[in-house]
Amino acid sequence: MYIRKLYTLVFLRNDTHILLGLKKRGFGVNKWNGFGGKVEADETILDAALRELKEECCVTVDRDNLKNIGHLEFTFTGEPTLMDVRVFSATVFEGTPTETDEMSPKWFPYTEIPFEDMWPDDVIWFPYMLKDKLFFGKFHYKGYDTILNYNVEELESM
């Protein structure tokens, strides 16, 4: 029985590139990732996604343009929490991605995603996102670098 904690993860995309941020502090520091973080008690998951995106790279998205594309669950050996991560993407957004205290943003061609400097699970589920397939993935880690087991499936709807 895990303590479930909600998180968001947002990816901005265009025809040829995806926006990633290099995490400058905190959980996942020094890894490239989407933009996101905890969902606070007083906000919806969608509002948290929009808030974190703006805080972390100064980009705003109309809530109608933010699509829920995936759901990831992470557990870590010996830890009671389950990270329940709701993944979103958008192709229409306002503002220019700008470095903040949290993140250093950069556009990557789809052929040059830096998986060696990302979470180990990303290379497993990114293909679903890049093929515009909805997905649900569960990953159990030993420490923060080793995946002990996982399952990823395509969903017909979120």
Ligand SMILES: Nc1nc(SCCc2ccccc2)c2[nH]cnc2n1
């Ligand atoms: N891609 C990816 N992201 C995360 S955490 C994303 C949510 C988050 C949590 C805390 C601060 C900011 C963002 C992962 N954890 C384990 N594997 C992972 N892969």
